[in-house]
């Protein structure tokens with residue numbers, strides 16, 4: 001049995017009075033890929049933004065219920081610590097436009113005011129780019145702007161930037177939806193490699209992608225967790241009719 005790294009208990013999220021995540025209790029297994037699936041607007045993005053205390057940054061947004069990271073109460077811990085331990089990659093690659101590739105990777109350290117020697121920085125940059133499978137493509141022009149890269153490379157740069165902080169969990173919100181099929185395949189392959197060192201939570205609309213890369217799947221509908229289990233079991237023998245209808249393309 002795999003161990004749980006992150007657990008939610010009766011998690012609710014609001015925009016003003018509008019509750020968009022409704023009493024979600026979920027355990028994310030460590031060193032696995034878990035996908036969060038469900039139709040547009042069902043609360044996938046909002047749910048994962050509650051994991052690392054990003055949801056509450058939106059004016060009027062509110063969170064209720066519990067989130068535990070390795071048993072520690074996330075909402076009783078300094079948000080900056082949580083955000084360092086739970087990294088995030090967004091749908092659109094968003095490297096800092098004025099920064100070089102090198103500075104993008106090390107940006108988290110700068111923002112957090114973490115002191116390190118230039119040799120240490122070099123090492124972190126190289127290691128993170130290697131983990132993100134981008135090193136060979138960029139090692140000869142680390143001091144060029146990150147925005148000169150292709151979309152797929154930019155997305156791997158954003159993954160490298162998140163990995164540089166050495167997170168326990170990496171949240172990926174539709175990381176390939178802005179990429180072409182080749183760049184998508186590269187990122188999927190990368191996810192398979194990454195799960196050896198970091199727990200991944202992937203939001204995706206792409207059912208085939210979820211089948212290819214994820215070990216576990218959570219199916220969300222209208223803010224509620226309908227079903228959670230091994231991806232293969234969900235795809236072959238969903239227990240809930242709504243899961244089955246979604247997976248067979250009847251809605252979503």
Ligand SMILES: Nc1ncnc2c1ncn2[C@@H]1O[C@H](COP(=O)(O)OP(=O)(O)OP(=O)(O)O)[C@@H](O)[C@H]1O
Pocket residue numbers: 015020038039040041042043044045046047058
């Ligand atoms: N900034 C916001 N202010 C108010 N309501 C919002 C905001 N962001 C999202 N919502 C609402 O919250 C609900 C959940 O949105 P969320 O973005 O979490 O869904 P999602 O499952 O990620 O959708 P998609 O698949 O389209 O990305 C939706 O009804 C949406 O309209």
Ligand SMILES: [Mg+2]
Pocket residue numbers: 044045046173
């Ligand atoms: Mg979303």
